[in-house]
Amino acid sequence: MIKVIVNGACGRMGSTVVDAVMKDSELKLVGAVDIVGGMDAGDKAGCGKTGVIVSTDLEATIKETNPDVMVDFTQPSVVFNTASIAIKNHVRPVIGTTGLTDEQKAQLDALGKENNTPCFIAANFAIGAVLMMKMACEAAKYMPDVEIIELHHDNKLDAPSGTALVTAEMIKQVRESHKQGHENEKEKLAGARGAEYDGMRIHSVRLPGYVAHQEVIFGGLGQTLTIRHDSIDRTSFMPGVVLACKKIIGLNAGLTCNLDNIMD
Ligand SMILES: NC(=O)C1=CN([C@@H]2O[C@H](COP(=O)(O)OP(=O)(O)OC[C@H]3O[C@@H](n4cnc5c(N)ncnc54)[C@H](OP(=O)(O)O)[C@@H]3O)[C@@H](O)[C@H]2O)C=CC1
Numbered sequence: 001m002i003k004v005i006v007n008g009a010c011g012r013m014g015s016t017v018v019d020a021v022m023k024d025s026e027l028k029l030v031g032a033v034d035i036v037g038g039m040d041a042g043d044k045a046g047c048g049k050t051g052v053i054v055s056t057d058l059e060a061t062i063k064e065t066n067p068d069v070m071v072d073f074t075q076p077s078v079v080f081n082t083a084s085i086a087i088k089n090h091v092r093p094v095i096g097t098t099g100l101t102d103e104q105k106a107q108l109d110a111l112g113k114e115n116n117t118p119c120f121i122a123a124n125f126a127i128g129a130v131l132m133m134k135m136a137c138e139a140a141k142y143m144p145d146v147e148i149i150e151l152h153h154d155n156k157l158d159a160p161s162g163t164a165l166v167t168a169e170m171i172k173q174v175r176e177s178h179k180q181g182h183e184n185e186k187e188k189l190a191g192a193r194g195a196e197y198d199g200m201r202i203h204s205v206r207l208p209g210y211v212a213h214q215e216v217i218f219g220g221l222g223q224t225l226t227i228r229h230d231s232i233d234r235t236s237f238m239p240g241v242v243l244a245c246k247k248i249i250g251l252n253a254g255l256t257c258n259l260d261n262i263m264d
Pocket residue numbers: 007008009010011012013014033034035036073074075076078082095096097098099122123124125126162237
């Protein structure tokens with residue numbers, strides 16, 4: 001059995017992970033951590049009593065439960081610290097929280113190697129999103145003018161989404177960098193053309209009703225191509241999270257990124 005603690009266990013994703021871990025025969029929920037504690041981790045997850053009481057102290061929970069893996073779905077501002085605590089205690093972090101900078105990722109890689117502990121990060125654990133990114137890279141080789149529109153619920157803290165940034169980074173690898181749109185274009189309202197990444201534009205929509213969605217739109221002579229992925233429920237991320245909890249046991253020390261790197 002792989003012993004798992006969930007950090008951010010009362011959040012939208014963390015509570016869904018608690019449920020997924022409880023349902024998997026190879027994983028055992030041994031701890032749960034959040035800002036507010038004291039209740040059974042299953043209360044928020046809606047899966048009945050788990051026998052695991054939510055704690056507010058990550059390091060104490062690690063020392064009490066000796067987990068193999070920490071799943072982190074917290075906040076961009078805290079994830080570097082929580083991942084560092086896990087690694088220093090030789091617990092393997094599976095990180096879904098977005099917002100880590102390249103420098104922080106490099107530091108986690110180094111910390112993992114120092115402590116002989118693997119660390120895994122995926123900006124998106126949904127298989128459909130992985131396929132969207134792969135297909136977008138293929139399309140960008142032939143249709144290099146591209147804009148990304150990501151659409152999320154209005155409680156999301158970071159913009160653009162981690163998925164949009166990874167998509168843009170991947171597309172950058174396969175096309176020549178160039179400015180898009182008219183060379184004399186002017187924004188009459190600041191931000192009208194969205195964020196700029198290597199000449200690509202990224203637009204972030206935040207509205208109640210959405211979960212997590214992304215369109216990658218390619219424009220060519222007399223035609224457009226749209227690749228769209230929709231997570232209509234947070235269960236879409238769970239097979240990927242469960243897979244990462246299992247695969248991380250066999251990964252090398254240091255950082256591994258993106259779900260496609262651990263899929264068979
Ligand atoms: N990789 C992927 O596939 C996915 C990634 N995400 C990312 O996951 C992250 C979480 O998203 P979501 O679940 O919607 O967010 P929520 O705000 O619903 O959940 C985050 C939880 O973490 C808690 N928290 C905040 N700080 C700490 C801390 N220091 N220690 C422990 N718990 C803490 C929050 O408490 P409080 O509410 O009191 O602040 C909250 O309960 C985001 O970065 C999001 O982008 C989301 C979906 C999929």
